[in-house]
Amino acid sequence: MKRLCSHCGKSFANILVGREDKYLCRCCFFEYFEDTVHRTIVEECLLQPGERIAIGASGGKDSTVLAYVLKLLNERYYYNWDLWLLSIDEGIQGYRDDSLRTVEQNRDDYNLPLYTLSYSELYNWTMDQVVSQIGRKSNCTFCGVFRRQALDKGTEKIQANVLATGHNADDIAETILLNLLRGDHARFSRSVMEENANYRMSIDSDSKKIRRVKPLKRVYEKEIVMYAYFKKLKYFATECIYAPFAYRGHAREYLKSLERIRPHSISDILYSLSCISLEDSKTRVGQQCIRCGSISSQNICKACLLRTSLDRGQGVLAVKRSGMAILSKNTVESEIPQTVSESSTESNIS
Numbered sequence: 001m002k003r004l005c006s007h008c009g010k011s012f013a014n015i016l017v018g019r020e021d022k023y024l025c026r027c028c029f030f031e032y033f034e035d036t037v038h039r040t041i042v043e044e045c046l047l048q049p050g051e052r053i054a055i056g057a058s059g060g061k062d063s064t065v066l067a068y069v070l071k072l073l074n075e076r077y078y079y080n081w082d083l084w085l086l087s088i089d090e091g092i093q094g095y096r097d098d099s100l101r102t103v104e105q106n107r108d109d110y111n112l113p114l115y116t117l118s119y120s121e122l123y124n125w126t127m128d129q130v131v132s133q134i135g136r137k138s139n140c141t142f143c144g145v146f147r148r149q150a151l152d153k154g155t156e157k158i159q160a161n162v163l164a165t166g167h168n169a170d171d172i173a174e175t176i177l178l179n180l181l182r183g184d185h186a187r188f189s190r191s192v193m194e195e196n197a198n199y200r201m202s203i204d205s206d207s208k209k210i211r212r213v214k215p216l217k218r219v220y221e222k223e224i225v226m227y228a229y230f231k232k233l234k235y236f237a238t239e240c241i242y243a244p245f246a247y248r249g250h251a252r253e254y255l256k257s258l259e260r261i262r263p264h265s266i267s268d269i270l271y272s273l274s275c276i277s278l279e280d281s282k283t284r285v286g287q288q289c290i291r292c293g294s295i296s297s298q299n300i301c302k303a304c305l306l307r308t309s310l311d312r313g314q315g316v317l318a319v320k321r322s323g324m325a326i327l328s329k330n331t332v333e334s335e336i337p338q339t340v341s342e343s344s345t346e347s348n349i350s
């Protein structure tokens, strides 16, 4: 049976959205979606007028929709944002080279400048080379650590101080669940604090520190897919060729099956997240890595530790489940530890 749109009451509904089960027609869905993203930005002070903003652009649906909507809001509300696409080329043939072509297409379609930075420029390693040394089991750990830092470096290069990524509500729930399932208390606490402190961090942080913001955090993956589909946006839909081996994939599947049984599981996880309050005082204050100068909670950042292990041909040893105690606060360069905890890093750029 066809339903009428619960917003305008005139057209037939095409999509069911949000927690309150609203059935919306295409036009009202666009309004709902854009308004949700706009309210997130305004209510959480994510972006300021006139700022230069780096948009992490992977060519996938999330970052494509993010770039499209930020451009639209910029024009609609005269924010005078200086929007840039920032792409990281991990060096994965048959995947990233193709998705980068989609980003180039977005650059032309949306008339936005694009800056690309590669792992080979930054680390002298491509992910294909990393995988040929360490195999396919822990490669996402390397990729996650390198990408997080590469996005920061790219944001610095284009002289922006804010990085917007396409993480959505499903991604955030997935990260929380993943850290919980692994028993990674440190990472769990940090992700909870990062999500809940976004508002405070955005307005308090000094202007030199890169802020990471997630304007799509209140919209669901299925809404993003529908938005891209109805707007006919061009995006790259293939999954990373190395991703099927990541533990994160199991958390994603688990979440999807929970949603099938109980459609509000994701929003309930996010609600629980917003209710958790953790002691801020336990987080380490960011300092500079003594090797590369990146912000790090340790003397030497994880990217430098992993890169050193690869250079020594010991990449496999670098990631060990048991290696929890290794990132010692007092590490000096001559004592670079050999292992990085897999649980704290895998593909976890949120």
Ligand SMILES: Nc1ncnc2c1ncn2[C@@H]1O[C@H](COP(=O)(O)OP(=O)(O)OP(=O)(O)O)[C@@H](O)[C@H]1O
Residues within 6 Å of the ligand: 055, 056, 057, 058, 059, 060, 061, 062, 063, 064, 086, 087, 088, 089, 090, 147, 164, 165, 166, 167, 171, 349
């Ligand atoms: N290679 C990359 N270059 C630039 N930004 C990236 C890259 N990979 C990921 N990101 C940023 O991180 C966000 C989340 O990345 P993730 O790997 O979870 O991809 P995703 O959920 O499939 O998103 P998308 O659909 O945008 O690829 C992306 O939306 C994008 O903003």
